Amino acid sequence: MIKKHLLPLMLLLLNTYFAQAQIVQEVCPGVFKITLGKPDTFTPERFREELPQVSALRQLPAGKLPFNLTDIKINFNPRGTIIELPLSGDEQLYGFGLQMGSFRQNRLRKVPVVNDYPSNDLGYSHAPVPYYVSNKGYAVLVNTAKYTTFYCGGNQPKQGGPASKNNSSDTTKLTVQDLYNSTATSAGNMLVDIPGVNGIEIFVFAGPDMLTAVQRYNLFSGGGAMPPLWALxxxxxxxxxxxxxxxxxxxxxxxxxxxxxxxxxxxxxxxxxxxxxxxxxxxxxxxxxxxxxxxxxxxxxxxxxxxxxxxxxxxxxxxxxxxxxxxxxxxxxxxxxxxxxxxxxxxxxxxxxxxxxxxxxxxxxxxxxxxxxxxxxxxxxxxxxxxxxxxxxxxxxxxxxxxxxxxxxxxxxxxxxxxxxxxxxxxxxxxxxxxxxxxxxxxxxxxxxxxxxxxxxxxxxxxxxxxxxxxxxxxxxxxxxxxxxxxxxxxxxxxxxxxxxxxxxxxxxxxxxxxxxxxxxxxxxxxxxxxxxxxxxxxxxxxxxxxxGYPVFRALVMDYPSDEHVFEVANEYMIGKSLLAAPIVGGADTRDVYLPSGNWYNFNTNEKYTGGKSYRVNFKLDDIPLFVKEGTILPLAAPIQFTDNKTVFHLTCSVYGKKVDNAYLFEDDGISFNYLNAKCNNIELTIDGAKVKMKRKGTYVQKRYVIDRTTIIP
Missing domain, CATH: 3.20.20.80 (Glycosidases)
Structure with missing residues (x-):
């Protein structure tokens, strides 16, 4: 029988052993795995269906992290596994899956646990993911299927030495809200608590920017989903x-x-x-x-x-x-x-x-x-x-x-x-x-x-x-x-x-x-x-x-990670490269819309707006609450009731602004996985004078797109 007074010493020796055994590997370009102890048999990564898209990962910019991987600390104690990851004071945190009631996750206690009716900001969700992403240009996945708690900064460990004069307040609290309001500060590292396990894997996805880090996560997962045409x-x-x-x-x-x-x-x-x-x-x-x-x-x-x-x-x-x-x-x-x-x-x-x-x-x-x-x-x-x-x-x-x-x-x-x-x-x-x-x-x-x-x-x-x-x-x-x-x-x-x-x-x-x-x-x-x-x-x-791995629908902060005006903007989002959606909720007919840097066009009126500002905008019930980024070629099809294997889209290409980027379309049968074997076309749209022209590259024979006309919007 182990004597109680020897237990702390044995735990210390155990932690020392595992610390020496910690393994860091670059498992894919810009994706690092940290392993300590014997990881669980049943984890999300072990159930992964698709292999990482290694060739696509190699095409991303060189990975970069704002900290050293050795700064990540993992410890075991009688409770389980404790992970401490570095955070900077101005870092903005997001993620944890399908979250309701919270967007920016700083200073929150998140418990990403599956639940059929998510509410509040605790982390209960239809799709809990033990994962977060930072605007500093990285993402972290804790590879576990256990109920796990993340303390997103704000928890300060005790310090030795003389007592601090600032660790308490002499102000009398006169409301319950003030009394129990969080005292967490912006300082403090990310703490992760995983009860009942003595082995863990952590995947770190490098940037150098926020969007690239998310791309790495998606490509490591196996690449994004490709629905059939009819599903759109x-x-x-x-x-x-x-x-x-x-x-x-x-x-x-x-x-x-x-x-x-x-x-x-x-x-x-x-x-x-x-x-x-x-x-x-x-x-x-x-x-x-x-x-x-x-x-x-x-x-x-x-x-x-x-x-x-x-x-x-x-x-x-x-x-x-x-x-x-x-x-x-x-x-x-x-x-x-x-x-x-x-x-x-x-x-x-x-x-x-x-x-x-x-x-x-x-x-x-x-x-x-x-x-x-x-x-x-x-x-x-x-x-x-x-x-x-x-x-x-x-x-x-x-x-x-x-x-x-x-x-x-x-x-x-x-x-x-x-x-x-x-x-x-x-x-x-x-x-x-x-x-x-x-x-x-x-x-x-x-x-x-x-x-x-x-x-x-x-x-x-x-x-x-x-x-x-x-x-x-x-x-x-x-x-x-x-x-x-x-x-x-x-x-x-x-x-x-x-x-x-x-x-x-x-x-x-x-x-x-x-x-x-x-x-x-x-x-x-x-x-x-x-x-x-x-x-x-x-x-x-x-x-x-x-x-x-480029998300189709995503928060503005992913495209503009340094713009503090979008850190808490969850009611607008990007669609693809060029469209910004700003739906109206509630009974109002107008809403405030923040447009990031650059110039933007109201899709309904073609009115041009200077970015970096907020505007009060009106949308009628049959309007499309959408803004188009300057420099866009937007191909819109003539409406049809459904798509099938014979569908041909007749396009009107609207050109927004004078200095225009090329746009692209994807062409295949719309229903099979044959595109993975190169039975598809990539179409480049370019502006030639007052017309948009198509250039096809690929082996797919059927032509799904025809440009009927071009509209120039100055």
Whole structure:
């Protein structure tokens, strides 16, 4: 038996041993791994599906860090692992995944833990990532699936010597807020607390600037996601109890009114059981699934199915998954062991044979986060103490469950050489290659905009879906945000009619439409048509994301890391290289917009603004809340209702300013992974006098782009 008085000495000797054994490796260009002790078996990096894009990493500027890697301290104690990373006093910190309620993370205590209803600024999230990025030009990933706490500066260790005169205040506090207000200062290092582990890996991504550091993170993950062309259109989820005949009525309405809807999503009732899931078609609602899908595809629609991963005893895969699942249930269904290749294979093979092979183009992967940790009554998911055949426990499984669920479904399509875009309610670290847009049951519009900015730091995509609203004005404002995001989605799972015809839920379901429904429809149609016009620009931006790790949607601070005016700007964001989005939330018709250095144009009026200033700007309900950077060639397509393998985009190229940079387009079949084998074209757009011309380079034969006209905007 070890005597208690010897325990501190033994821990000191243990720390000394591990400090000597600390290993630092440059595992990819500009990516450094620090290893101490024996790392966990189940980590995000070990579950990574795609290999790092080493050739693309080599093309980035030489890596640079504002500190020495030896300044990172790792210690073990009876609690677990403690990491201390250097911070400077003027450093601005961001990241931690899909964060709600916070943007700049300085001086906060962040606990990036998966939770089905994120709130406040603690870090609970649908997509927690133990990772942060600094405007000083680097990013850090702590490679763990344990529940981890980050203290983002402000914690001062005690000092020896005489007592400081400034460590207390003689001022009497007269309010509770003043009494408990944080005393954290801007000084102090990043502290990371990982209970229950005695080994860790840390990945450090060098800049030299903030955007390059994020590119390295995305490329190390395997490169950004590349969705199919059709996924850049509009998705509409129908009411949960719709039968095939109800769906036909809705899709016929869209085509009759020339509303550009590309994807139809079916909600839970398509199955014989949904909580938990059977994954078997409900014959009373969809008696001929293959015929139903074929009918919709003949009208230009893709079909997406809602599900979650918990398996009903009535499911055809129940018996096969019984030994390949956790020892506790969720929603009274089996929890597949997605950490096991065998568990993933059983789940995936059924989906391929029964659903994908008859034409299902994607899935909505629901409930793959944890039940709400804010309330003791929230108990629908499996407990953290669960055990799985692979050896992973419930805590770590919760943190990676959404990632592994995406991996399981995505690999079906990849094996079939088909691209997809999934909906998912949980994700995590190193998820950039997965074509999956996050969503949430929360519905705060301001937070939905903020999350577009936040996800760009962490290799994630976010869908600020539109449901019902308190007014048509709110619905239009939410639609303006949706068309300027990774996925434009209307979720009408409890609405009989589209929400622009009646925003009130009860009246909608009774068929009582708004008196100005037709006018509202025209407003929404204009917004949706702009989304379809933007597809060529977005497709190129996603190609750059896949190839170079360059985030499509990102906060202004990533492009302007030294501009203190954007350090806390989360309600504006960049789209690609040249567009700045500034949605309006709430009931106002105007908002303040800060435009960074350079000159910018209001997309709606072509009014020119000098950067480095804030402006009060008005946007009507059918306007596009967008600014274009001077020097841009912006290719916009004539609106179409959907895309297919024969689609040709007829472009109007708007040229903003006199000194113009070349622009680019990406051309391929739009649906397969053949572009990875060079079956594609890269198109360069150049200004020649008063016209924009195209120069193709590549082997793809079909021409998807034709320039109809050029507009010069001085």
């Amino acid at each position: 259109g509009i998705k509409y989820r129908v009411k949960a109890d719709f039968k095939d005949t109800d769906v036909y009525k809705t899709t016929d309405y869209f085509r009759k009114k020339q509303l550009p809807i590309s994807v139809i999503g079916l909600e839970p009732r398509w199955q014989t059981a949904a909580y938990p899931c059977s994954f078997a078609w409900n014959p009373d609602f969809f008696p001929y699934p293959a015929k139903f899908i074929a009918q919709l595809k003949s009208q230009g629609y893709q079909v997406n199915l809602w599900e979650h991963a918990f398996v009903s005893s009535s499911s055809p895969i129940y018996q096969a998954l019984l030994p390949q699942s956790g020892n506790y249930l969720a929603f009274n269904g089996l929890v597949p062991d997605f950490a096991s290749a065998k568990g993933r294979d059983i789940f995936a093979q059924y989906h391929q044979d029964k659903l994908v092979d008859i034409g299902i183009s994607g899935f909505k992967l629901d409930e793959c986060d944890n039940s709400d940790l804010r309330f003791g009554s929230a108990r629908w998911s499996f407990p953290e103490l669960s055990q799985f055949p692979s050896g992973i426990d419930g805590e770590r499984m919760h943190q990676v469950f959404g990632l592994l669920y995406q991996k399981t479904i995505y690999n079906i399509y990849k094996k079939l050489n088909q691209r997809t875009l999934l909906d998912v309610r949980s994700s995590g670290a190193l998820a950039a290659p997965y074509p999956a847009a996050l969503y949430s049951d929360t519905y705060d519009h301001a937070q939905y905009v903020e999350q577009i900015s936040n996800t760009g730091f962490s290799g994630l995509l976010w869908s600020p879906e539109v449901r019902e609203s308190s007014s048509f004005k709110e619905l239009a404002r939410r639609s303006q945000t949706a068309i300027l995001s990774a996925q434009t989605l209307y979720n009408s799972w409890y609405l009989q009619n589209p929400p622009w015809l009646q925003f009130d839920r009860d009246k909608n379901n009774k068929g009582i439409l708004l008196p100005d429904a037709e006018q509202n429809e025209a407003t929404i149609k204009k917004l949706l048509n702009f989304r379809m016009q933007l597809i060529p620009y977005l497709y190129e931006a996603f190609h750059k994301y896949q190839q170079d």
